[in-house]
Amino acid sequence: MLAASLFGLYIHVPFCFKRCPYCAFVLIESDGSLHERFVGAVERQMERAAAEFDRPPFTSLYFGGGTPSLLEPAQIARLVEAARTRFVAQGNVEVTLEANPDGLGLGRLRDFLGAGVNRLSLGAQSTDDRELEFLGRTHTGRQALETYHAARSAGFHNISVDLIFGLPNQDVEAWKFALERWVKADVPHLSLYGLTVERGTPLERRRQNGLELPADETQKALYETAIQTLSRSGYRHYEISNFARPGFESRHNLGYWEGRPYLGFGPGAHSYVPPCRWAAISNVPLFIERIERGEPVTGMEERLTVEQRMLERIFLGLRRAEGVFAPAFAEEFGVSIEQRYGPIVAELMDLGLVAWRGGFLALTPRGKLLADSVIGRFA
Amino acid sequence: MTDIHKIRNFCIVAHIDHGKSTLADRILELTGTVSKRDLREQYLDSNALERERGITIKAKAVAMRYQGYELNLIDTPGHVDFNYEVSRSLAACEGAILLVDATQGVQAQTVANYLLALDGGLTLLSSLNKIDMQTAQIEESLLEMENSLGIPKDEVFRVSGKLGQGVEELLQAVIDKVPPPTGAADAPLQALVFDSQFNEYRGVVAYVRIFNGRVRRGDRIRFVGSGTQHEVEYVGIFTPHMKEVGELTAGQVGYLMANIKSIRDVRVGDTVAPAGGVSVPALPGYKEPLPVVFCGFFPTGDTDFEELKKALERLSLNDSSFKFQAETSEALGFGYRCGFLGLLHMEIIQERLEREEGVELIQTAPSVTYEIVARTEHGRAVLRVDNPAKLPDDSLLEEWREPVVRASLIVPTESIGAIMSLCEGRRGTYEKTEYISPTRVILTYKLPFAEIVYDFYDRLKSLTRGYGTLDYRFIGYETSDLTRLRILVGGQEVDALSVIFHRETAEQKGRRILRVLRKEIPRQMFEVALQAAIGKKVIAREDISALAKNVTAKCYGGDISRKRKLWEKQKEGKKRMKAVGRVEIPQEAFMAVLRGAEED
Numbered sequence: 001m002l003a004a005s006l007f008g009l010y011i012h013v014p015f016c017f018k019r020c021p022y023c024a025f026v027l028i029e030s031d032g033s034l035h036e037r038f039v040g041a042v043e044r045q046m047e048r049a050a051a052e053f054d055r056p057p058f059t060s061l062y063f064g065g066g067t068p069s070l071l072e073p074a075q076i077a078r079l080v081e082a083a084r085t086r087f088v089a090q091g092n093v094e095v096t097l098e099a100n101p102d103g104l105g106l107g108r109l110r111d112f113l114g115a116g117v118n119r120l121s122l123g124a125q126s127t128d129d130r131e132l133e134f135l136g137r138t139h140t141g142r143q144a145l146e147t148y149h150a151a152r153s154a155g156f157h158n159i160s161v162d163l164i165f166g167l168p169n170q171d172v173e174a175w176k177f178a179l180e181r182w183v184k185a186d187v188p189h190l191s192l193y194g195l196t197v198e199r200g201t202p203l204e205r206r207r208q209n210g211l212e213l214p215a216d217e218t219q220k221a222l223y224e225t226a227i228q229t230l231s232r233s234g235y236r237h238y239e240i241s242n243f244a245r246p247g248f249e250s251r252h253n254l255g256y257w258e259g260r261p262y263l264g265f266g267p268g269a270h271s272y273v274p275p276c277r278w279a280a281i282s283n284v285p286l287f288i289e290r291i292e293r294g295e296p297v298t299g300m301e302e303r304l305t306v307e308q309r310m311l312e313r314i315f316l317g318l319r320r321a322e323g324v325f326a327p328a329f330a331e332e333f334g335v336s337i338e339q340r341y342g343p344i345v346a347e348l349m350d351l352g353l354v355a356w357r358g359g360f361l362a363l364t365p366r367g368k369l370l371a372d373s374v375i376g377r378f379a
Numbered sequence: 380m381t382d383i384h385k386i387r388n389f390c391i392v393a394h395i396d397h398g399k400s401t402l403a404d405r406i407l408e409l410t411g412t413v414s415k416r417d418l419r420e421q422y423l424d425s426n427a428l429e430r431e432r433g434i435t436i437k438a439k440a441v442a443m444r445y446q447g448y449e450l451n452l453i454d455t456p457g458h459v460d461f462n463y464e465v466s467r468s469l470a471a472c473e474g475a476i477l478l479v480d481a482t483q484g485v486q487a488q489t490v491a492n493y494l495l496a497l498d499g500g501l502t503l504l505s506s507l508n509k510i511d512m513q514t515a516q517i518e519e520s521l522l523e524m525e526n527s528l529g530i531p532k533d534e535v536f537r538v539s540g541k542l543g544q545g546v547e548e549l550l551q552a553v554i555d556k557v558p559p560p561t562g563a564a565d566a567p568l569q570a571l572v573f574d575s576q577f578n579e580y581r582g583v584v585a586y587v588r589i590f591n592g593r594v595r596r597g598d599r600i601r602f603v604g605s606g607t608q609h610e611v612e613y614v615g616i617f618t619p620h621m622k623e624v625g626e627l628t629a630g631q632v633g634y635l636m637a638n639i640k641s642i643r644d645v646r647v648g649d650t651v652a653p654a655g656g657v658s659v660p661a662l663p664g665y666k667e668p669l670p671v672v673f674c675g676f677f678p679t680g681d682t683d684f685e686e687l688k689k690a691l692e693r694l695s696l697n698d699s700s701f702k703f704q705a706e707t708s709e710a711l712g713f714g715y716r717c718g719f720l721g722l723l724h725m726e727i728i729q730e731r732l733e734r735e736e737g738v739e740l741i742q743t744a745p746s747v748t749y750e751i752v753a754r755t756e757h758g759r760a761v762l763r764v765d766n767p768a769k770l771p772d773d774s775l776l777e778e779w780r781e782p783v784v785r786a787s788l789i790v791p792t793e794s795i796g797a798i799m800s801l802c803e804g805r806r807g808t809y810e811k812t813e814y815i816s817p818t819r820v821i822l823t824y825k826l827p828f829a830e831i832v833y834d835f836y837d838r839l840k841s842l843t844r845g846y847g848t849l850d851y852r853f854i855g856y857e858t859s860d861l862t863r864l865r866i867l868v869g870g871q872e873v874d875a876l877s878v879i880f881h882r883e884t885a886e887q888k889g890r891r892i893l894r895v896l897r898k899e900i901p902r903q904m905f906e907v908a909l910q911a912a913i914g915k916k917v918i919a920r921e922d923i924s925a926l927a928k929n930v931t932a933k934c935y936g937g938d939i940s941r942k943r944k945l946w947e948k949q950k951e952g953k954k955r956m957k958a959v960g961r962v963e964i965p966q967e968a969f970m971a972v973l974r975g976a977e978e979d
């Protein structure tokens with residue numbers, strides 16, 4: 001079963017130059033001293049997984065973080081190579097690298113391309129220097145745009161840019177201007193994230209001390225502005241927070257949203273082989289030591305009930321533009337959406353939050369704004 | 380057989396927290412009843428809730444041996460809600476230690492309990508407690524005791540229940556001054572049931588004080604009041620744990636078990652006599668305490684009606700003072716209307732239901748019992764209503780009557796003004812002021828009970844910086860100009876949110892309630908109108924605007940489980956909500972109704 005449907009390998013690179021105040025990812029601030037051992041550890045972790053799962057095929061490899069671009073291109077090359085030897089690369093594999101603009105010049109970009117990376121996800125976050133400062137980022141707006149253009153010159157066609165909205169005092173006009181800049185730069189893919197206050201972050205403390213974030217209504221206006229601006233410029237709003245020119249959708253992320261199996265490597269990385277999901281421990285040095293000593297690194301492990309899998313299928317499906325495909329749902333779970341969620345769907349339809357479109361149950365535009373509340377009804 | 384002349388039965392009574400249970404600790408220690416090693420603070424406060432809240436809820440009896448005497452001590456609760464336990468305990472004793480906390484002086488329940496003990500003809504040993512404390516005001520307290528209770532200063536014992544100072548002398552006085560019980564061991568059995576408890580394995584444990592005769596295993600007995608007959612299976616004393624003994628004889632305090640399955644078969648206050656025709660006069664019993672505060676409990680979440688019912692039945696095995704009756708609410712479905720002795724009692728039952736029985740429930744705002752004169756098919760009728768949701772149509776109501784209490788408030792002189800305006804704001808009628816010392820007074824007011832049930836006590840405390848205390852006694856029903864306020868959510872009346880108020884303040888309270896509800900009911904995916912109505916007239920409205928945006932950004936590999944768990948957790952939270960139409964109303968909102976009414 002796994003052999004047939006595994007789509008993606010994910011490698012979590014838990015290093016950043018400096019932790020941003022809003023960030024709750026698994027990572028350590030790094031001077032580079034652990035990088036080599038980390039790469040070795042991931043190679044060994046892949047070796048173990050390949051043996052356990054009998055070398056399944058994959059169509060996507062994703063370096064996430066953290067800041068994977070802090071690794072040397074040669075190290076990335078080693079990991080790409082390890083993936084290709086331990087698992088079976090199927091067709092034209094999408095290899096994504098998350099990168100931050102700092103210190104990423106033309107030469108280094110070319111080397112990453114040479115290492116096998118063919119998709120770049122650039123953590124620009126903003127082009128406004130004051131906003132970048134608020135976010136604690138170490139690059140400027142100009143650097144972000146320059147890095148993007150350098151990546152194009154280096155030969156990357158498939159590039160995604162991350163932007164954050166919902167910052168203090170952000171207004172619709174400025175946001176629209178920022179989006180249009182990227183449209184003009186012809187970026188094929190954009191991920192837009194509303195600033196979320198994660199627990200235990202410095203941002204949370206600042207908010208407790210009185211920092212004001214935009215009200216619901218402003219957040220809504222910003223999000224709607226993005227949808228309008230980008231749809232008019234030929235982007236498809238294919239997932240709640242993702243926009244792409246046709247053909248540039250993230251193959252890797254689509255796999256998650258379709259509920260397909262994936263294997264994750266590195267500290268904190270999750271894996272999913274239905275009905276089980278597990279994750280490695282998040283302590284970076286401990287993770288490396290355990291791997292080196294040949295010890296297991298699994299931290300969290302859960303076996304999903306049918307009920308939980310149905311909920312995941314619904315929520316991941318609803319976040320996508322198409323929605324949940326009812327026949328596939330019925331086939332997988334032996335019960336139809338109507339049978340399982342009939343009254344809920346009826347109520348949400350009454351409220352104009354979901355609609356049926358040719359076998360797909362999807363969010364309406366207003367439903368998208370309230371996606372979390374809508375999905376909450378299914379829980 | 381214990382020589383009746385060597386028995387002393389006494390209880391400790393006082394205002395809440397004045398140190399009864401702590402003094403009991405010292406007595407247990409001094410008499411060697413509980414070894415020093417086993418003695419933990421407030422040893423007799425044995426159940427979990429008592430320990431957690433640091434108060435006594437149920438009276439406890441313990442038999443001790445000291446200098447050739449059998450001393451039977453009953454520790455009583457100080458809180459007003461459990462005052463009936465004090466009356467019961469007094470009926471089983473010849474003497475009482477009245478404690479006054481020297482840092483607090485005479486307080487409302489000091490006076491109330493003092494009067495109860497006098498009424499019962501008990502020998503009183505008045506004591507000033509906590510004299511070890513730096514803040515003890517010995518002279519002032521003695522003066523107050525003299526002024527308000529008429530106790531001469533030189534008759535007051537001075538003790539520290541904490542350090543043990545003066546406790547030996549006090550105990551000696553119990554032996555010297557409290558008269559031994561009277562009664563004849565060879566007369567027919569005559570015993571008073573002064574409390575009861577339910578034991579899972581053996582059934583009801585009746586706490587008894589033997590006045591005449593004796594009782595032992597195998598005896599056939601009869602409860603004079605209820606007329607039921609049983610065979611005695613066990614008799615024993617409290618040490619304080621239950622310890623079986625061969626027999627109990629006249630003058631003694633102990634327990635008996637007779638394979639009685641329901642606590643309701645043993646009426647506290649009943650008299651135990653031999654089975655058969657022997658005529659034994661019933662001892663003066665006491666009135667069963669009537670519930671005075673009511674609220675609805677409705678099952679929610681994973682709990683269903685049957686489970687709630689079972690849980691209530693189990694709890695009532697051990698607490699016959701709370702009553703429950705099935706009810707139906709349009710908004711909340713099937714549930715129970717429950718009656719309590721006061722707000723603390725209500726809180727305790729709710730907590731036990733949730734914690735010990737694991738039920739999930741929605742509780743409605745507490746209400747008192749009203750009398751209404753209404754037109755019915757058969758002419759005029761006087762109805763008792765403890766549930767605002769169950770009132771007849773407004774057009775049929777001819778007269779309202781509400782319960783009224785006489786309240787004594789002991790307050791420092793500097794807060795007299797504030798307390799008087801508090802009472803007047805609560806529709807109180809001033810009766811008198813008595814000085815118990817140059818700095819403290821007893822204010823007496825007649826007050827509608829509904830006005831003091833909810834937050835009156837807290838207000839009293841805050842207006843007197845903690846020094847004010849309150850005691851009250853029901854004096855009857857009085858005609859009043861009341862009305863029902865209805866609350867509509869999303870255009871639909873929520874019967875469980877109805878409240879009864881005085882007509883003059885109902886409108887203002889309605890507006891305040893809506894403001895609080897607006898905060899308690901989370902924004903929904905659609906706009907929700909809140910309305911308050913009196914009769915057919917809507918008197919206030921507030922809108923809860925629809926949620927504008929609620930969508931979290933990312934959802935990739937590692938986020939999936941996290942997100943799912945978040946929703947699963949929210950669903951847990953929703954168990955404490957009730958859907959009325961499409962609107963989810965959290966538990967807090969039902970209780971917030973009264974808070975809203977009183978907030979300024």
Ligand SMILES: Nc1nc2c(ncn2[C@@H]2O[C@H](COP(=O)(O)OP(=O)(O)OP(=O)(O)O)[C@@H](O)[C@H]2O)c(=O)[nH]1
Nearest residue numbers: 395396397398399400401434435457509539540541
């Ligand atoms: N310093 C000092 N503290 C005391 C003394 N007696 C009691 N206390 C403290 O006063 C508090 C109340 O004591 P309890 O013995 O629980 O009072 P109670 O009268 O049994 O209270 P209820 O049963 O709830 O009415 C506790 O914190 C005791 O430690 C005393 O003689 N000296």
Ligand code: SF4
Nearest residue numbers: 016019020023065066
């Ligand atoms: S660069 Fe990205 S991963 Fe690193 S700390 Fe900042 S937000 Fe977190």
Ligand SMILES: [Mg+2]
Nearest residue numbers: 399400434435
């Ligand atoms: Mg006590």
